[in-house]
Amino acid sequence: MPQKTLLQAINDGLKTEMSRDDRVIVMGEDVGINGGVFRATDGLYDQFGPDRVMDTPLTETGIVGAAIGMAVYGLKPVPEIQFADYTYPAFDQIVSELSMFRYRSGGEYACPVVIRTPYGGGIRGGLYHSQSPEAYYTHTPGLKVVIPSTPYDAKGLLAAAIRGEDPVIFMEPKKIYRSFKADVPEEDYEVPIGPARIAREGTDLSIFCYGAMVELCEKAADKAAEEDGVSAEIVDLRTLYPVDEESVLNSVKKTGRALIVYEAHKTCGYGAEISALIAEKALEHLEAPIKRVGGLDTPFPYTLEYVYMPHPLRVYNAICDVMAFE
Amino acid sequence: MPQKTLLQAINDGLKTEMSRDDRVIVMGEDVGINGGVFRATDGLYDQFGPDRVMDTPLTETGIVGAAIGMAVYGLKPVPEIQFADYTYPAFDQIVSELSMFRYRSGGEYACPVVIRTPYGGGIRGGLYHSQSPEAYYTHTPGLKVVIPSTPYDAKGLLAAAIRGEDPVIFMEPKKIYRSFKADVPEEDYEVPIGPARIAREGTDLSIFCYGAMVELCEKAADKAAEEDGVSAEIVDLRTLYPVDEESVLNSVKKTGRALIVYEAHKTCGYGAEISALIAEKALEHLEAPIKRVGGLDTPFPYTLEYVYMPHPLRVYNAICDVMAFE
Amino acid sequence: MSDNWVQVMEEGAASYDLPAGLTEADLKQMYEGMIMIRAYDERALKLQRSGRIGFCVTSFGEEATQVGTAHALRPDDWVFPAYRQYGVPLYRGASMTKMAAHLFGNADDSAKGRQMPAHYTFDEHRFVSASSVIGSQIIHAVGCAMAIKYRKSDEVAVTYFGDGASSANDFHSSLNFAGVYKPPVLFFLVNNQYAISLPVEKQTGISELYKKAEGYGVHGIRVDGNDVIAVYKATREAAQRARDGKGATLLELFTYRVGAHSSSDDPTRYREKDETAEWKEKDPIERMKRYLQQLNIWTEEYEAEVWEQCRTKLSVAITKAEQIGDPPWESAFENVYAEMPSALEAQKQELLDRESGLELNNEGEFPL
Amino acid sequence: MSDNWVQVMEEGAASYDLPAGLTEADLKQMYEGMIMIRAYDERALKLQRSGRIGFCVTSFGEEATQVGTAHALRPDDWVFPAYRQYGVPLYRGASMTKMAAHLFGNADDSAKGRQMPAHYTFDEHRFVSASSVIGSQIIHAVGCAMAIKYRKSDEVAVTYFGDGASSANDFHSSLNFAGVYKPPVLFFLVNNQYAISLPVEKQTGISELYKKAEGYGVHGIRVDGNDVIAVYKATREAAQRARDGKGATLLELFTYRVGAHSSSDDPTRYREKDETAEWKEKDPIERMKRYLQQLNIWTEEYEAEVWEQCRTKLSVAITKAEQIGDPPWESAFENVYAEMPSALEAQKQELLDRESGLELNNEGEFPL
Numbered sequence A, B: 001m002p003q004k005t006l007l008q009a010i011n012d013g014l015k016t017e018m019s020r021d022d023r024v025i026v027m028g029e030d031v032g033i034n035g036g037v038f039r040a041t042d043g044l045y046d047q048f049g050p051d052r053v054m055d056t057p058l059t060e061t062g063i064v065g066a067a068i069g070m071a072v073y074g075l076k077p078v079p080e081i082q083f084a085d086y087t088y089p090a091f092d093q094i095v096s097e098l099s100m101f102r103y104r105s106g107g108e109y110a111c112p113v114v115i116r117t118p119y120g121g122g123i124r125g126g127l128y129h130s131q132s133p134e135a136y137y138t139h140t141p142g143l144k145v146v147i148p149s150t151p152y153d154a155k156g157l158l159a160a161a162i163r164g165e166d167p168v169i170f171m172e173p174k175k176i177y178r179s180f181k182a183d184v185p186e187e188d189y190e191v192p193i194g195p196a197r198i199a200r201e202g203t204d205l206s207i208f209c210y211g212a213m214v215e216l217c218e219k220a221a222d223k224a225a226e227e228d229g230v231s232a233e234i235v236d237l238r239t240l241y242p243v244d245e246e247s248v249l250n251s252v253k254k255t256g257r258a259l260i261v262y263e264a265h266k267t268c269g270y271g272a273e274i275s276a277l278i279a280e281k282a283l284e285h286l287e288a289p290i291k292r293v294g295g296l297d298t299p300f301p302y303t304l305e306y307v308y309m310p311h312p313l314r315v316y317n318a319i320c321d322v323m324a325f326e
Numbered sequence C, D: 001m002s003d004n005w006v007q008v009m010e011e012g013a014a015s016y017d018l019p020a021g022l023t024e025a026d027l028k029q030m031y032e033g034m035i036m037i038r039a040y041d042e043r044a045l046k047l048q049r050s051g052r053i054g055f056c057v058t059s060f061g062e063e064a065t066q067v068g069t070a071h072a073l074r075p076d077d078w079v080f081p082a083y084r085q086y087g088v089p090l091y092r093g094a095s096m097t098k099m100a101a102h103l104f105g106n107a108d109d110s111a112k113g114r115q116m117p118a119h120y121t122f123d124e125h126r127f128v129s130a131s132s133v134i135g136s137q138i139i140h141a142v143g144c145a146m147a148i149k150y151r152k153s154d155e156v157a158v159t160y161f162g163d164g165a166s167s168a169n170d171f172h173s174s175l176n177f178a179g180v181y182k183p184p185v186l187f188f189l190v191n192n193q194y195a196i197s198l199p200v201e202k203q204t205g206i207s208e209l210y211k212k213a214e215g216y217g218v219h220g221i222r223v224d225g226n227d228v229i230a231v232y233k234a235t236r237e238a239a240q241r242a243r244d245g246k247g248a249t250l251l252e253l254f255t256y257r258v259g260a261h262s263s264s265d266d267p268t269r270y271r272e273k274d275e276t277a278e279w280k281e282k283d284p285i286e287r288m289k290r291y292l293q294q295l296n297i298w299t300e301e302y303e304a305e306v307w308e309q310c311r312t313k314l315s316v317a318i319t320k321a322e323q324i325g326d327p328p329w330e331s332a333f334e335n336v337y338a339e340m341p342s343a344l345e346a347q348k349q350e351l352l353d354r355e356s357g358l359e360l361n362n363e364g365e366f367p368l
């Protein structure tokens, strides 16, 4: 089976979906001739031509808005927003239009647009190329929010998103775009939107995470296993909305302890929802406070990126804290 | 002492601040001759003239962006966004610019802009005149988020916001704009940004809420007191960011039970943060799961507004649930 | 008449030839269509004033902008309206009962009572649901037209929006996309000279809004928006250009908002009665009537009959609509997604289990 | 030369009079200013290529747009730049050590190492911090100019942005506000014909971008952006108009991005070498040199000396900057608010208590 990076898996996924279905249209800034600034759309322009791989003017609200109109007509647009930070100029189109079209039209018009966008830190992108805005979108009914952490899932979840009937914010952890390779089948396949993935089974505490944080939590868990004999279960949420409540609650019922790790600003980040979910539905199973390791409640700094972002050692420390509680 | 509605208190507050400081500029759609669609700026145009009460073109990004430029120059703009739902076209200016100006300029440039905006349901405004987007802004470092629930606080918090050095999203619960009157001093005074208000002392459970939900929680608490002898403490948060952690934790430590009530979509709403805060820092004091009563995870419907919004009886039911847990 | 100003019926009277292949039947149809809108508005406002519906929008004085455009389009052309263009589905033959159902936001409403009145949706008439966010629909029309072009179809997508909307973000993104991709889209900029209280002079630095098109390489034209035949003619030509692959046109339909912004608005706060009176003189229905008179196809009886029919149609529909109740409360949970996620199902179940706390609980008043 | 095309130095040579009250000293100052930018770019790129800084932006070929405008402005005029106009503070006399500190994002950087390189901020030079979000600074300049007007001051606010930015939301809101309020603001649209890989022909439907101003009732003009004197002259006049209360001007500075978009970009993926070569011929520094030669104020020694001085200045500053370390990690928590909220203080304390997990942990590469 071919080994691919997460980025290559996405590229592969786009090619697969475009080959299967001529309703699928890719559009965005620099996605055509240039193949995307991260090269996620590399080769698509040559293979599918300018009508299906559209270089657009510099307007994210235009990109998302036009994609909505295309979807209303019956196409399946897959716009790329160059950085998740630049979804904000399109915020109104995403939050007021894309997410609500089906509802407000009484079900007459659907908008199955899949917005792909790289997010998160780890490439020294500073304030405006590093943000993790997933919580804005998980707080917006009508949207699904999906974040893969492995090449296999990236291709499979993208397929499921594109074939689905709902708008999806498909966020790609750019930090691990190229950092490792793994098996990715040539054939097309779907990884369903919804179910979480147990990245590692464990019995002492549950770590909930997604995207680039999964790898980092694995490192921290390794250290905790080696040095403290802690058996951590790592739950890769994959789909943030609708969340796999059952997997979250089952894991925490088993281990009795919960740690949530995310890069976004801690306050009101997505991890708050997971914590609140547990505190509402599994409190009696808890043997320790629910801890969150998040990004700082500051903008995302350039030089001091490493201060902002969760680090394996910070996660390790948090594991120790949670385990120390009696 | 004069009795005023919340709306009149805001109008009074604006007049007071404009009289005190000629750097204060009011701007927005229909705020001038028309006095604002809710009449919050009524009379300002006549009193202060078109240079200080500016009717603007229909562009929220322009309104907020221009206000930022004015603040950089040294003014204190107080833009009105006609409905909180229409902050989204300005989202990029709020989240990328306003909130980060001080940080990214290493402290060289501050942006003390106070964005006033009515939010929430209760006036049959349907999908786009009813939203409660506070969680988007509490998840954005650099912003302060303030929501008054009484006429007294409205004037005092507005004064503190305008006199402060930081950008503030000042959200006004439109449902209770005119629903009751209360004492509002003629003189100017500040209610500091930060501290919560214990709206009612109690010993059995803590209800955390803000804005129009406070009145509603009081009704529910009345019923619980009468029918079940429950003594509920009601904490009106007033400032959502930075939150008054101490008051939240102290209350829950005292009562051992927590209920959080908000109108925004439940998932990833601000209540999730309060729950997570408690689950992290006061878990050992809890005698029951932390419950949230929120708006539905649906867009905001018109006819079925009453299904969407928290209702005293829903809150009452939740009080019973929390109290029933042993 | 200059190159960029389309007018057919002189304001006083005049020009007796039937333009652009219009038959007498066409003219009558348009005339009746405008009266239908007028009657609809009068009735809606009455319903609102008597508290039977919560809110309404009217389009007094702007009937020609809706009827003239609608008459020129094909039924399979896509319409992305603002809130003031319900005359278009009415003209396209939407069921009056459905129209009324939307005013009440009842169980029969095709928007399922989820939107405020004036946010109609009719997929069978390609009249696409709009939000209340000013200007956001414009780019949807452009995207739809890009899809039409991609499919090599000969439909046209059109969008309506106001002078106020010309300041919004998506006016800019839309005109820009239209200039770049040249899709078959028509932009109807209904310049009624007000955005709530803001007169157009304060909305933007030029007075002829069609000129905004030039900066995007898009064809722009100004049309007398109170002249239904001119509106028809200009639309027809622009649609043909679009179908011929020649791209977009921005049509400024110059008119006046004779009524209030909505049932919540009080225009005496911000404009002079004289100004409004002046524009009442230019009423598009009266203007058409004079035209029909000169063509000798108008009689008092005809007029009376048209009004009578419109009113009856309305009365029947409204009586029916008023008997239909609210949508079932469970319907608030539907159509958020193609399938209801389990967490939402659970929220529904929670209410179902209790069925308390489900009464109306409004205190405020809608302000604009 | 048409009405809307400002050029002073003919491309070959010519026009020996000193225009607009410029002295020889002025000309030399501008010439030296352009060389300083060129030298700065060469050095920055070298630092980046050798891994000593993480990222850089250059402005090869666009030096005249910075120097010509800067020379025409007063030091108390406000500048709202994009990322490609660091030549402006350089020309206004910003400390070279501070400039270099920003390239390294070190403890001495006035942005405190919080922004990527090319996001300078210098309050003492009224050079205002910009975000990376394209176009968002334009409206800040407008707001600043509205404040200037409110205060009846005679400063001017200016903003720089690219052809790509003309598609952004705040280009539209800004020009619209400028047309309505007529504040003293200058819009420098630096049309370098590319937005990363997108050529300007695909960015918008017209080729002369200054014409976009008309749709807003704003004065627009096109200037040869490789002709530093023309840029100076046009800016001077527009600034005077603004100070005289005559409102805004959009100046399209027509030029070409000779280099890559940034240190991460590879332009061979999307444009022909020939095209770039052609524009290298039109180099603004060479053009000015020929002009100075004709005025007999250029010698080889002079040229060599200027380069020498620039390079020395740079070397000194960079050596110094490289010795300064990163900002202290605690500084990441400062300046979020005027005073640090206690929750943030607690987050800081948490790291302080542990001081572990504070190592660099990057895996990706910056792509554009």
Ligand SMILES: Cc1ncc(C[n+]2csc(CCOP(=O)(O)OP(=O)(O)O)c2C)c(N)n1
Binding pocket: B029, B058, B060, B082, B086, B089, C084, C132, C133, C134, C161, C162, C163, C164, C165, C166, C192, C194, C195, C196, C257, C261
């Ligand atoms: C983005 C946004 N901002 C503000 C409003 C509030 N609002 C509703 S209608 C309106 C004026 C619209 O004017 P125009 O576009 O000229 O349309 P008209 O009402 O004249 O038909 C405003 C400001 C809104 N609906 N959306």
Ligand SMILES: Cc1ncc(C[n+]2csc(CCOP(=O)(O)OP(=O)(O)O)c2C)c(N)n1
Binding pocket: A029, A058, A060, A082, A086, A089, D084, D132, D133, D134, D161, D162, D163, D164, D165, D166, D192, D194, D195, D196, D257, D261
């Ligand atoms: C809103 C937004 N979208 C996308 C980007 C990514 N991006 C950075 S520079 C750039 C092109 C800008 O082109 P132009 O405005 O012409 O300026 P130039 O680089 O040519 O000076 C893009 C798309 C961004 N920074 N901001």
Ligand SMILES: [Mg+2]
Binding pocket: C162, C163, C164, C190, C191, C192, C193, C194, C195, C196, C257
């Ligand atoms: Mg209007």
Ligand SMILES: [Mg+2]
Binding pocket: D162, D163, D164, D190, D191, D192, D193, D194, D195, D196, D257
């Ligand atoms: Mg450019």
